[in-house]
Amino acid sequence: MTRPLLAALLFDDGAAPDPMIAAVLECHPGLRVAGLLQSPVREGDCDCRDLTVRNLQTGEVHAITQNLGTQSRGCRLDGGALAELAGGLLQALDEGPDLLILNRFGKSEAEGGGLRQVLEAALLRGIPTLAPVNPRHIGLWRDYAGDLAEEVPCQPQALENWISRALEPGEIFL
Template sequence: MGFIPFMQDDAADRVLETVARRLIAKGYRVEGLVQHAENVEGQCCGAVDLEDIVTGKRWQIMQALGAHARGCRLDFNALSDVAVFAEVRIRTQPDLLILNRFGKGEERGGGLRSVFEAAFVADVPILTSVKQPYLDGWQAFSGGLSEPLPADAEAVLTWSCKAIGEARRVRDVA
């Protein structure tokens, strides 16, 4: 497992999407989700979509609660739909799974945690990003079996190709 630690979402999101597109162009089978965020006037926070890397299908995962809303705006029903979709895609045994992030929901056992778990059980390499406040939760989840990566597309691409090669060797032996 590889992860990009970050404080601001944009750089990590761009790197994950760039790496996904480049790996697919090289013929690798990449599954997963990338995030697209945009500011929405009159709302306390912007809109956030998750896009399936292969199909382009998008889910809006934030609820519009108004300009003065406080607290979590995640739409847990939408996130549940995304998780079911992504878990089915893991069954195709992709070369790499990219999930936009491991965050508060995953740290608490929800969000897309079941997708991370399904990929781990299926021996599919995982690439994600983790915001600084959730690094301890990520380390506990990954059991120290993950590698921090810089928010640099070339470095992440190199790591991804190496992880894919190692996973293929393990599958060939099994």
């Protein structure tokens, strides 16, 4: 039997898939999961959304955006913070987790940055990997993954089914 190794969790624009992912993972005690879950927060006088991620192994919370000021129109993702997180996740892959959860696949990853090196390292090691993908970036995802990945709807049972199949013994579907 072949098992899936890579999946995009397709969520609606404006919806946050992270609480649902966390709830599904709670149903799997003993599952060794590496990765990040994202949560929006508002701080200070900034009128735009600040993002943090929680490391699923350590529980540590890290900011992944930078405050560029209220007049800024540029991307607020903090490339340095993402690089630091990527280094920690690459080390976590050495411990052989059962599953990797990336906080998102977006423009940074499509362009070769962000957490793309972590995604590729996990795939090379045969670690099933789930990446939430916003509808704005589905084209970028499909260009990147081609037919090597499954697309999973953002529903608890669909995610549960994918995890169960990804963890079954058997040949890897890649």
